[in-house]
Amino acid sequence: xxxxxxxxxxxxxxxxxIDIGNKTIEDVLTFDWLDKEVNPxxxxxxxxLIIGTMGKTALxxxxxxxxxxxxxxxxxxxxxxxxxxxxxxxLFFQKDVPDTVVxxxxxxxxxxxxxxxxxxxxxxxxxxxxxxxxSNQQFVSxx
Numbered sequence: 001x002x003x004x005x006x007x008x009x010x011x012x013x014x015x016x017x018i019d020i021g022n023k024t025i026e027d028v029l030t031f032d033w034l035d036k037e038v039n040p041x042x043x044x045x046x047x048x049l050i051i052g053t054m055g056k057t058a059l060x061x062x063x064x065x066x067x068x069x070x071x072x073x074x075x076x077x078x079x080x081x082x083x084x085x086x087x088x089x090x091l092f093f094q095k096d097v098p099d100t101v102v103x104x105x106x107x108x109x110x111x112x113x114x115x116x117x118x119x120x121x122x123x124x125x126x127x128x129x130x131x132x133x134x135s136n137q138q139f140v141s142x143x
Contacts, residue, residue, distance in 0.1 A: 006038060007045035008086070008105055012113065014050050015082035025054050053089040060088045067128035079114050080122060087126055091133060099130050 014028035023033070028050060031043060038046075053060065064084050065073055073081065087106040090097055103126045110118040 003039060003042040004045055005105065005108075006042040007049065008109060010034065010038065010042065010046035011049035011053070011086045012079070012082050012109060014046070015053060015085060016078050018054070019078050019082060025050065048094075049086045049089065052093055053086045056089060056093070057085065060085050060092075063088050063092075063129050063132070064125060066132065067125045077114065077118070080110065080118050083109050083114070083118075083122055084125055087122075088129055091126070091130060099133075103127065103130065 010031070013033075014023075017023040017028055017033070018025060027033075029047060031038070031046075061073055068076075076084070083106050087102050090102040091099055094102075103123065106122050106126055107119045110122040114122070
């Protein structure tokens with residue numbers, strides 16, 4: 001498994017733990033909860049995803065909500081929400097990662113960790129976000 005795939009899995013697990021209220025961001029960034037050794041580049045990439053996503057959660061959630069039809073963000077599964085959050089962060093703030101890679105990785109993770117329909121849902125939401133991004137509807141700095 002590639003270093004960045006491992007990092008995305010770690011970010012998914014960390015954001016999940018934060019979202020369910022089990023851990024704080026400080027807790028997850030120690031990575032002492034990992035059950036195996038992970039190479040430093042993967043931990044660095046995961047750390048960037050976690051910190052970046054948590055630092056922009058309000059803006060990211062606004063982008064996600066614009067793509068939800070008849071759904072509320074709080075009704076999403078924790079796994080789907082975590083994948084959507086760090087993937088949306090990647091789409092807007094990780095300029096060195098192509099959008100197609102971000103979406104394909106999110107789909108793969110949704111297939112691995114989500115429900116049977118998660119990957120279709122994640123794909124639809126992220127594709128809508130990508131299209132809105134391509135239409136120059138960028139983030140507006142918030143408070």
